[in-house]
Amino acid sequence: MAPRHFLTLLDLSTEELEYLIARSITMKQRLKDNGPEYAPLKRRTMAMIFEKSSTRTRVSFETGMAQLGGHALFLSSRDTQLGRGEPIGDTARVLSEMVDLVMIRTFSHAGLDTFAQTSSIPVINALSDDYHPCQLLADIQTWTECHGPVAGKTAVWVGDGNNMCNSWINAARRFDFNLRIACPEGYDPDPALLEAAGDCVTIVRDPMAAAAGADLVTTDVWASMGQESEQASREAAFHGFQVTEAMLDAASSEVIFLHCLPAHRGEEISETLLDDPRAVVWQEAGNRLHAQKALIEFLLLGRIDD
Ligand code: CP
Ligand code: NVA
16 A cells, blocks of 8 residues: 655645644643653654754654654765765665655655655655645644634734745645735745635735734744845845734734744844744744654554544
8 A cells, every 4th residue: 555645734634634633732731641651653763864954853753753662763965875866766765675754854845756656655744845744733733722723713924935835825725724925026935836725825915914813923934944045135025024023913812923943033023022922932843742743653553543
């Protein structure tokens, strides 16, 4: 049987994604109550390929795998044959012979697709240039923890139409909430994704207008990994798109602010925004651990309803 992969949120049904959010909340509570005693993945191994830097993703996957009783293998492209040109498909075949699961942080989403097509074990997208679906699991969990089911609510994305924005679009489709995207012209998200999303996603150029009455506001860096040379031109293009306390004041009285982190204070957010009680970014970052554990468990063991 072909393995299940998690390359974008659309690889799972709404029901499966809702299961993962609920399972992650359960696993978080049980870890708090009982410690890491649930360890069903004894002697199972996950390879983690990193072609870009990471703090949260590496730590959450590695810790999650250890807590579940398994082992995670950190593979930097700088130190493996991938970095010396071994074809990605060959690497996928080799890892399929040895480990149970692969997680990849890479540049090209097409390369990730190639890897997954060649792999006979599940592959997780831990961020590509186009998507960051693992982060959305933690983000939807955090939103749910704060204010219950997200269906019918309104989220606002401010800033670059990047990999995180594309994943928010997919999340709006799957979890049935409204998404307003405030991005400067020339930095729109993938038009095909926008078209597929239909009425639940709208572009609103003015960030203050987009934030009005919203239940959630989120943003990300203006220059993603791989775009460092565009930093200056992006700073100019995103002038006026900084998320501020005033923007949250225009939103619902229950609004929360999320940021996948790392954040740049004074650029995409005000110097003090992360100190505002409406910012729940540390809870969001911590939820990466629980979301990753639920995802690993689902891909290796299937649905567990206990
Ligand atoms: N949010 C996120 O993916 O963080 P890292 O780049 O530190 O993994
Ligand atoms: N958009 C950012 C997200 C980092 C977690 C990047 O790709 O660098």
